[in-house]
Amino acid sequence: MIAKRLTWAIALAVFILTSALAVRHAENAGMLSDEAGRRTMQVLIGLMLAGYANLMPKQLGRSRGSAIAEARVQAALRVGGWSLTLAGLTFAGLWAFAPLAFADTASVAVVAAAMLVTAGYALRAFTPCRPAGGAAANR
Amino acid sequence: MNKVFKALADPTRRRVLELLRQRPMTAGELSEHFAVSKPTMSAHFAVLREADLIDAHKQGTTITYRLKLSVLEEALLGFSQAFGIGAASPARDAPQPEKETP
Numbered sequence: 001m002i003a004k005r006l007t008w009a010i011a012l013a014v015f016i017l018t019s020a021l022a023v024r025h026a027e028n029a030g031m032l033s034d035e036a037g038r039r040t041m042q043v044l045i046g047l048m049l050a051g052y053a054n055l056m057p058k059q060l061g062r063s064r065g066s067a068i069a070e071a072r073v074q075a076a077l078r079v080g081g082w083s084l085t086l087a088g089l090t091f092a093g094l095w096a097f098a099p100l101a102f103a104d105t106a107s108v109a110v111v112a113a114a115m116l117v118t119a120g121y122a123l124r125a126f127t128p129c130r131p132a133g134g135a136a137a138n139r
Numbered sequence: 140m141n142k143v144f145k146a147l148a149d150p151t152r153r154r155v156l157e158l159l160r161q162r163p164m165t166a167g168e169l170s171e172h173f174a175v176s177k178p179t180m181s182a183h184f185a186v187l188r189e190a191d192l193i194d195a196h197k198q199g200t201t202i203t204y205r206l207k208l209s210v211l212e213e214a215l216l217g218f219s220q221a222f223g224i225g226a227a228s229p230a231r232d233a234p235q236p237e238k239e240t241p
Contacts, residue, residue, distance in 0.1 A: 053210065054209050054210045054211050055209050056209075056210075057206075057207070057208055057209060057210065057213070058191070058207050058208070058209050060194055060205055060207060063196040063203070063205070067162055067163060068162075070162070070163045070205065071161070071162040071163065074162075074163070074205065074206060078213070081209070081210045082210055082213075085210040
């Protein structure tokens with residue numbers, strides 16, 4: 001299982017590096033403009049984010065003793081997976097079609113918003129799980 | 140991907156996934172929601188496990204199932220539910236449990 005994941009991760013890294021080299025080569029040969037090359041790489045990054053986020057809800061980890069904790073983990077992974085997948089697709093779409101200046105700012109904003117949603121939901125879901133009284137309870 | 144489509148084509152299995160969306164459940168808790176035999180439900184669970192849509196954790200004699208849908212698979216589930224794919228023949232499409240030979 002771990003070997004399979006590692007293989008996929010290495011294959012993806014090789015693909016990204018090869019793509020970057022291919023785009024740079026195409027730019028140097030005059031086949032691609034600087035803008036087109038930049039857009040191509042950013043679209044690939046957005047699709048990669050969407051691809052990884054798509055699998056996020058499947059990363060359940062070990063089974064937890066509490067059914068409530070398990071349900072909260074499941075919900076947090078789903079919310080994070082959906083928000084980051086949509087952010088990745090939006091990121092790719094902005095770099096594919098939007099004016100460069102707009103794509104530059106909006107793409108970062110979209111991904112940042114998705115990360116805030118992911119982190120915020122996880123915090124909200126797990127805050128009630130903290131022991132009551134904090135350190136005072138251990139005295 | 141074929142296994143995923145096969146798993147999502149049956150309305151009973153889709154209902155199982157909907158129930159697991161609320162919280163993890165044991166095989167017994169899930170079976171209570173359906174008017175089919177336990178061997179038939181076990182066969183449905185096996186199809187879902189083979190498609191990697193649910194995760195099974197065994198503690199003693201109890202098996203607890205957890206939902207394990209990717210974003211794309213969840214979207215496909217919603218699409219299947221919206222268009223009622225396979226709604227006409229849930230009983231016919233139920234996988235037959237293997238018969239034990241003495």
